[in-house]
Amino acid sequence: MVSKMTNLLSTLHLNLLTLLSNLFSHLTSLFFSLLSLTHALLIVLGFTRPNQWEPPTFLDSLLYSPLLHLTTNLYQTLLFLRGHPFHPPPHHSRIRVVCLSDTHSLRPPSIPRGDLLIHAGDLSATGTFDDLQDQISWLSSLPFRHKVVVGGNHDCFLDRASSIHRTRGQKEKRKLDWKGVVWLQDELTTLEFEDREVGGKRKLNIFGRRWVRRCGGDDFAFQYDDERPPWEGRIPVETDVLVTHCPPVCLPLFLSSQMWEMLTREQKGHRDLLLGCPSLLAELWKVKPKLHVFGHVHHGAGVESVFFDECQAAYEGLVLRTAAVEMSMLKRWFDFQGLKYALSMLRYGLQSVLWKWIMAGPASNNGGVLVNAGVMKGNTGRLRKGRGTVKVVDLVIGGGK
Numbered sequence: 001m002v003s004k005m006t007n008l009l010s011t012l013h014l015n016l017l018t019l020l021s022n023l024f025s026h027l028t029s030l031f032f033s034l035l036s037l038t039h040a041l042l043i044v045l046g047f048t049r050p051n052q053w054e055p056p057t058f059l060d061s062l063l064y065s066p067l068l069h070l071t072t073n074l075y076q077t078l079l080f081l082r083g084h085p086f087h088p089p090p091h092h093s094r095i096r097v098v099c100l101s102d103t104h105s106l107r108p109p110s111i112p113r114g115d116l117l118i119h120a121g122d123l124s125a126t127g128t129f130d131d132l133q134d135q136i137s138w139l140s141s142l143p144f145r146h147k148v149v150v151g152g153n154h155d156c157f158l159d160r161a162s163s164i165h166r167t168r169g170q171k172e173k174r175k176l177d178w179k180g181v182v183w184l185q186d187e188l189t190t191l192e193f194e195d196r197e198v199g200g201k202r203k204l205n206i207f208g209r210r211w212v213r214r215c216g217g218d219d220f221a222f223q224y225d226d227e228r229p230p231w232e233g234r235i236p237v238e239t240d241v242l243v244t245h246c247p248p249v250c251l252p253l254f255l256s257s258q259m260w261e262m263l264t265r266e267q268k269g270h271r272d273l274l275l276g277c278p279s280l281l282a283e284l285w286k287v288k289p290k291l292h293v294f295g296h297v298h299h300g301a302g303v304e305s306v307f308f309d310e311c312q313a314a315y316e317g318l319v320l321r322t323a324a325v326e327m328s329m330l331k332r333w334f335d336f337q338g339l340k341y342a343l344s345m346l347r348y349g350l351q352s353v354l355w356k357w358i359m360a361g362p363a364s365n366n367g368g369v370l371v372n373a374g375v376m377k378g379n380t381g382r383l384r385k386g387r388g389t390v391k392v393v394d395l396v397i398g399g400g401k
Helices: 002-045 058-064 066-082 129-141 163-172 257-266 278-287 310-322 329-333 336-357
Strands: 094-100 116-119 146-149 187-194 201-209 241-244 291-294 302-306 368-372 391-396
Touching (some): 066 310, 066 329, 094 291, 129 146, 146 187, 310 336, 368 391
Parallel strands (some): 094 116, 201 241, 291 368
Antiparallel strands (some): 094 391, 302 368
């Protein structure tokens, strides 16, 4: 009798555990289903972004890190108050640099006039010979003294390692006619410009490198793995203008959508959505080029000043810290160590603003301008419209680095 009761209780206990286990499994499944449904609904309503290639919404920014969201807005405000990163001496001619990227076989209807045209890659949509040749012919026809191009991950015909090049390019056995357009393949070129103020010639050192962090299959071109970044020690110190397709990581990214639109419209900011390369950012600090032109992240189009000082270092330290893999959501929300970076950024930034506006002090002339020159309207496959689609930067000739 006792043995039967024991077996019965054991059976009931086992059945109860199975029931609870199944119930927990169903509740977990239901929870994640509701979570997925809620996420999909938030995407449809525009409260959160659908993927990493889209700009973050206000909710995305706030949930990711309230501290980083606030600090980024403060950093952008400080950049605006600080103004241009360098002030050339009077009576020096300027080189007008017109910047393009990610045209993807399309042609912006209006290209501003200038002295130097730079295309930072992804000329083509399909990566074929005909697509590339058509874009090169168009660039060659534009009235610029010099035109410079680097390859992007969609320009597959240019990369022998691309599967598209192996399957199509070798069969075609055709060579592109660059028609005077300078294609930089990990090399430095020195271009001459006339100094219209004092006469004579001025020189500008431009270095172009084509690589981009892996973002697709073998059909994409010029990709590298994060474990083997191709930047360290590769950019010459005498570089005045750097052209890459890949952006540097760690530049303003978690802004409200309203501020994002304002900054993009007024050409006051650019972002890489943390899809750029930290190794490339480290090289920027070593070389400090006057101008860095890149693309790749369509939603990041814009122009931003960099000063390579304590304010920027503190901000970048916070971004890289927050983006670290080991940082959980709870740690990002209550990041007291990160608060030190934010306060340091605010301190040095306010000092620089006071120096500029109260003491009327000049800029250090160690800064530069970063341009995400993408002309696509996000990931729609269409060109952006309106003034400011094509970015223009004026560089001084002979101002020195």
